Amino acid sequence: MDGEGLYYSGRVLWVVKSGDRLYGKVLDDYPYYVEVNGDSSFCTCPRGGDCEHVRAVKIAYERGFYFDCPGEEPFGEGCAYSMLNSVPELKWRVLLKELEHALETDESGSHAAKLFYEAFRLLEQEPNPRKLKVIGVLLNEYSAVFPDYAVTERLKSEFRRLRIRLEG
Incomplete structure (x- = not known):
């Protein structure tokens, strides 16, 4: 499935914007974690970045589906779950x-x-x-x-x- 398909099928669980970085969690064959910093990206999938999971996180962010996280997180999961708890x-x-x-x-x-x-x-x-x-x-x-x-x-x-x- 491509990035749009992942986004539109609701597989982007959360996206966090922290400073100028985006962090996200995407469900595909497995749960994958994504980090985007400008033109650079990292994903825990086999491709390691510049993949459909990164694209799905970027689409979610562009559509306003994200939490703003004050401060820098080493990976946005803690902030995401803190926001979800609210x-x-x-x-x-x-x-x-x-x-x-x-x-x-x-x-x-x-x-x-x-x-x-x-x-x-x-x-x-x-x-x-x-x-x-x-x-x-x-x-x-x-x-x-x-x-x-x-x-x-x-x-x-x-x-x-x-x-x-x-x-x-």
């Missing part, structure tokens, strides 16, 4: 995109498990039965792929506890 609904959407992507690409299940725990924390802070159902569907998918993992049982137990609390 907009819970946007944080939820980003988390869901990451979780769905992890379920498709995370061969170990580790990253997906971490994202489920983040979703549980968000639901603890802002209970929402509709969002709980969405997480339940995704957890069933995870359970089907990793049925014999101890973490699967822990996730299911935590989910049941949350469901009882929210519905009960």
Whole structure:
């Protein structure tokens, strides 16, 4: 998929402008991190920069889809997540995109498990039965792929506890 396709399909999770640099995270075959500094670019994809992920981040920035981050960040992820924490609904959407992507690409299940725990924390802070159902569907998918993992049982137990609390 080219940069425009990545942008228009919603695969740019976030973009941060810090000083004269842009930082971004793009979901493709894997999550890739991008840094753009003028005409120079870096990407964690195999091409290393000057790629579709860099183009997607630039398009997002040009369209106003970015956070302004005061001060210099060594990589904008910390600032991005700090900003996302201040907009819970946007944080939820980003988390869901990451979780769905992890379920498709995370061969170990580790990253997906971490994202489920983040979703549980968000639901603890802002209970929402509709969002709980969405997480339940995704957890069933995870359970089907990793049925014999101890973490699967822990996730299911935590989910049941949350469901009882929210519905009960």
